Amino acid sequence: MSAAAPHLVHGMGLALEAPAWPAITADEAAAVLAHFPDAGRLAALAWHSPRPFSAAALVETDRGPLFLKRHHQRLRTPAALAEEHGYMAHLRSAGLAVPDVLRAADGAGAMALGEWSYELHRQAPGIDLYRDRQSWTPFLSPDHAFAAGVALAQLHRAAAGFAAPARGRHPLVSSFTILPALDPLAAAEAYVAARPAVAAFLADMPWRSELARLLAALGEGLAPRLAEQPALWTHNDWHPSNLLWSVEGAVSSIFDFGLSTRSCALHDLATAIERTVIPWLALDQGRLAEPADVDGALALLAGYRSVLPLAPAEIDTLLRLLPLVHVEFALTEIDYFFGILDDREGAMLAWQAYLVGHADWFLSGAGQGFLARLREGVAA
Structure with missing residues (x-):
């Protein structure tokens, strides 16, 4: 059986590149989900994001799909993530459709494990039409x-x-x-x-x-x-x-x-x-x-x-x-x-x-x- 293709991410140009940050593994995802009471148990990793500045994956659980994102703490601490989560909560309260942030056991919307910070979102409604396209590329119409x-x-x-x-x-x-x-x-x-x-x-x-x-x-x-x-x-x-x-x-x-x-x-x-x-x-x-x-x-x-x-x-x-x-x-x-x-x-x-x-x-x-x-x- 051939080995799985390596995970590649968007680079500064048009070509895909090796990631700066390693892809999230199933064992890692399961360990993180255990800290979020509403997350459920991991069933599978459905997709790895090609975005280059962090590692992220769509994870299937026994309670539905979730989006797991991992940052190096030199880039985002849990406190830094709380700043944007507060903004997202304000937008949700005003009726805007933005992802719902799950809370860890201590009530925070992000957690630190070792050198990493993790955040977990419920999958937002809609079709991800552009997910494999480079970030700064035009609309389809x-x-x-x-x-x-x-x-x-x-x-x-x-x-x-x-x-x-x-x-x-x-x-x-x-x-x-x-x-x-x-x-x-x-x-x-x-x-x-x-x-x-x-x-x-x-x-x-x-x-x-x-x-x-x-x-x-x-x-x-x-x-x-x-x-x-x-x-x-x-x-x-x-x-x-x-x-x-x-x-x-x-x-x-x-x-x-x-x-x-x-x-x-x-x-x-x-x-x-x-x-x-x-x-x-x-x-x-x-x-x-x-x-x-x-x-x-x-x-x-x-x-x-x-x-x-x-x-x-x-x-x-x-x-x-x-x-x-x-x-x-x-x-x-x-x-x-x-x-x-x-x-x-x-x-x-x-x-x-x-x-x-x-x-x-x-x-x-x-x-x-x-x-x-x-x-x-x-x-x-």
Whole structure:
């Protein structure tokens, strides 16, 4: 009998790669489930997630399917997971379909075993149409983009009143401190200084002048506009494979709140556009192998605006924000790759190909054309 195929995960490009974190085993899953009184007994591991930043599996139990996720404690402690679980509980209480978090025997929504943190969710309703697709790839249709826009607006409406402070300096958590600052470059200095791994990685690079160039070229007048935006807890990783779908093509459930924190609605909306309509995985030497999906962006915006209208000034701020919305997450990816994995190549991809490369694409003829068509389409 041939050996089972090795478990592979999504990489920083289009190819599958060996995982940084070992796949969850049946014995491991059974041991974790024993700490959750409502979990039941393990029957089988049904599927291993190809997401790269943690290990996760769909587990079958005698009480139904559950989703088990494991993080290294350097990435997420149980206390850090409790921050996002609190947000999820608020959204559920407002009627939004997000996964139900099971409680361990001590009442906590996550637990630590050795070097790992574990969380356990009930399987959310809906069809996982995008589960084998790379995270930052387009919607299958404009109808899906419209439905995702509707769901994002519903999330923003449900998030109102959740007043928790922004999350701490955990790697791979979005943040909103640089672009709305009176002096964005000084805010970037503070961001880097507060994260020793990021500071060490950038120490011998002209990162200040590079970031100053991008801010001067793309961020003129943006900071005061963002500073006026109402603070709101947001999802911050809105793409089709974080959504479950109905047969009719509506969004049935929303999951993966690992990047969620306090930012603003326009930041979340810009992130959704940036991650779903521009084929970044096909970016090579500053050029995209496939064109950006203007129709998908317009459909997502139309869906959003059907629930939460946007004033012309908000649209203008959104389009000014779009070319730079990725900056802080690129920096926290450096924190993850260099600080946790000791992966200099991955950190360099986050800096050069992601932070600098994406912004430079928006400065190119193709990027400027995309923004112009998007502006014209929204105004039509």
